[in-house]
Amino acid sequence: MSHPHAIAENAPDRAAFILDDETLTYGELARRSTYLAGRLSALGCKRGDTVAIMLGNSAEFFIGAWAAQMSGLYFVPISQRLAPPERDYILADSGAKVVLAEDADLPCALVPDQWEDGETAEFERVEGSDMLYTSGTTGRPKGVKRPLSGAPLGSDPRRVKRARDLFGMGADTIFLSPAPLYHAAPLRWAMTVQRLGGTVVALRRFDARAALEALETHRVTHSQWVPTMFSRMLALGAHGPLPTNPASHICAIHAGAPCPPELKRRMIDWWGPILHEYYSGTEAVGFTHIDSHDWLAHPGSVGRAYGSTIHILDDEDNPLPAGETGRVFFESSAGHAYHNAPEKGRSASSRQGYATMGDIGFLDEDGFLTLTDRASFTIISGGANIYPAEIEAGLLANPDIVDCAVFGVPDADMGQVVQAIVELSEYPVDEAERAAEIGEKLSRQVAVNKLPRRIAFVDRVPRLETGKVRKRDLMETYADPARRGHPARISETS
Incomplete structure (x- = not known):
C-alpha cells in the first residue's frame, strides 16, 4: 500500500515536505490530514463530494490534499x-462544499487555524482524486474529473509504477x-513522491537562483521543470559562471511546453544527460517519455508512448503514415472526462474513440x-499552415534571447501574418536595428514565409506559472498594428 499513512507507521520522523526552514514529517502529515478528513466529514462531506484548496506552496496544502485523497473526496486546487x-466560476462549477483557504471571508471557508479545533466524524478510507481545471488558454477552464474507484487508499499503483x-x-x-503545487504536474509528481516515502522540497515561487541553490542545499535527486525555467537559469550565466550540477542530482524531468532543441542541448551540456522529457496533460489520456540519450538521437522529440498507443490523424480522422504531420491522438484505457462539459470530451475524440489533447x-x-504546435495556435497565412513552435525554437537559438512567443495577427491580404515578441538579456538601445538583426539570423533557419512580419520587445513574456504563454491575450493585444514593433528585415508586403 503506497501512501503517506503507511510510510508514517514505519518512519514517522522522515521528512515528507520541506519549504524554507519548515519541515513536515510523515507522522505529522498522517495525523493532521486524518484529523482534517474527520472535520470535513463532520461538515457534511461524503464520498464523491468536492472540496477546494486555495493555499500556496505550504505544508497545509499537502495536509488538505491528503485529507481529501484519503476520504474519497475530489479536491480542486485553485490559484x-x-x-x-x-475563482468564483471554478468554485461554482466544481460544486465545492468546503474551501480550504487562508481567507476566512470566502464562502464555506475553513482556514488552517480551524482544522484541529472542531468536531470530527468518521469517514470512508478510500481513494479520492484531484479535479483539475485546464488552464483556459483557449477558452473558459473545464474541470477534468475521473470516476472514483472506491478502492482503499494506496490501491492505485499507476503513477507509482511509472515513477519507479x-x-x-x-x-x-x-x-x-519549483512550480506552484496547484498545477497538474507539480501536484501529481509531488504526491507520487509522498506515496513512495520520498521528500518533496518546494519553493514559494520560482526564482532561478533560489532553485539552483536548493539543488545543492537539499541534495536533490530528482526535479521537475518547464522550459522557461531552463531559460531563466541559463540567463544567470550572463552575470558569472553557472554552478556545477550537484552529484546528487541524477534526474531532471521537464514538460508543460515544447522545449526548443537548442535550449535543451544547452541544458544537457550543463547538467549532463540527466534530462527526461514527457508529454501528457491535465486530461492524462496518454503519456510519452524520452531520456537524454534517445533525445540526442531524435532531437526535438517528446519520446515514445508509454502505456498507450499514438495515432496521427488527418482532419477526417484518417490515419497518416510516419513523417506526416496531423492531429495527435492516444489510444488508451483513459478517456476525456470533463465536468459539466460532455461536449468538450466528444470534440476531443476521434471516430475511432481515440483522445487528443489538442x-x-x-x-x-x-x-x-x-510535436509541431497546438492545433488552436496554427497560423494560416496565405493558405499555408505555419507552426509557431518551430519559429520560437529558431529565435531561442539566439543566446541573447531569454524568452519569446510567436503567434498570428490579422492581415487584410494574407489573412494572418506572423508576429513575435522577444525578451532579451539586455534591453536594446536601437530596437529597429536589433529587430532587423534577429530577423536576419532567423532567416537562415526558417523559410521566408515563416519569418515574423514584425518583432516587439517586451520586459517579460507573459506566461502562466505552468510555463504556457497566454497566446489568446497576446493575439488580442497585438491585433492593433501600432503595437507590433519593428520590421524583422522582411518586406511589409511579402
Whole structure:
C-alpha cells in the first residue's frame, strides 16, 4: 500500500515536505490530514463530494490534499492569484462544499487555524482524486474529473509504477518542485513522491537562483521543470559562471511546453544527460517519455508512448503514415472526462474513440513523437499552415534571447501574418536595428514565409506559472498594428 499513512507507521520522523526552514514529517502529515478528513466529514462531506484548496506552496496544502485523497473526496486546487470572477466560476462549477483557504471571508471557508479545533466524524478510507481545471488558454477552464474507484487508499499503483520504472524514484528520492503545487504536474509528481516515502522540497515561487541553490542545499535527486525555467537559469550565466550540477542530482524531468532543441542541448551540456522529457496533460489520456540519450538521437522529440498507443490523424480522422504531420491522438484505457462539459470530451475524440489533447505532430519510423504546435495556435497565412513552435525554437537559438512567443495577427491580404515578441538579456538601445538583426539570423533557419512580419520587445513574456504563454491575450493585444514593433528585415508586403 503506497501512501503517506503507511510510510508514517514505519518512519514517522522522515521528512515528507520541506519549504524554507519548515519541515513536515510523515507522522505529522498522517495525523493532521486524518484529523482534517474527520472535520470535513463532520461538515457534511461524503464520498464523491468536492472540496477546494486555495493555499500556496505550504505544508497545509499537502495536509488538505491528503485529507481529501484519503476520504474519497475530489479536491480542486485553485490559484490564490485568480481574479474573483475566475475563482468564483471554478468554485461554482466544481460544486465545492468546503474551501480550504487562508481567507476566512470566502464562502464555506475553513482556514488552517480551524482544522484541529472542531468536531470530527468518521469517514470512508478510500481513494479520492484531484479535479483539475485546464488552464483556459483557449477558452473558459473545464474541470477534468475521473470516476472514483472506491478502492482503499494506496490501491492505485499507476503513477507509482511509472515513477519507479521511468525515473528511478523511491523512498530515497528528494524531489524539487519549483512550480506552484496547484498545477497538474507539480501536484501529481509531488504526491507520487509522498506515496513512495520520498521528500518533496518546494519553493514559494520560482526564482532561478533560489532553485539552483536548493539543488545543492537539499541534495536533490530528482526535479521537475518547464522550459522557461531552463531559460531563466541559463540567463544567470550572463552575470558569472553557472554552478556545477550537484552529484546528487541524477534526474531532471521537464514538460508543460515544447522545449526548443537548442535550449535543451544547452541544458544537457550543463547538467549532463540527466534530462527526461514527457508529454501528457491535465486530461492524462496518454503519456510519452524520452531520456537524454534517445533525445540526442531524435532531437526535438517528446519520446515514445508509454502505456498507450499514438495515432496521427488527418482532419477526417484518417490515419497518416510516419513523417506526416496531423492531429495527435492516444489510444488508451483513459478517456476525456470533463465536468459539466460532455461536449468538450466528444470534440476531443476521434471516430475511432481515440483522445487528443489538442496538439499536432508526427511520428518517425521508430515511433518517436515530435510535436509541431497546438492545433488552436496554427497560423494560416496565405493558405499555408505555419507552426509557431518551430519559429520560437529558431529565435531561442539566439543566446541573447531569454524568452519569446510567436503567434498570428490579422492581415487584410494574407489573412494572418506572423508576429513575435522577444525578451532579451539586455534591453536594446536601437530596437529597429536589433529587430532587423534577429530577423536576419532567423532567416537562415526558417523559410521566408515563416519569418515574423514584425518583432516587439517586451520586459517579460507573459506566461502562466505552468510555463504556457497566454497566446489568446497576446493575439488580442497585438491585433492593433501600432503595437507590433519593428520590421524583422522582411518586406511589409511579402
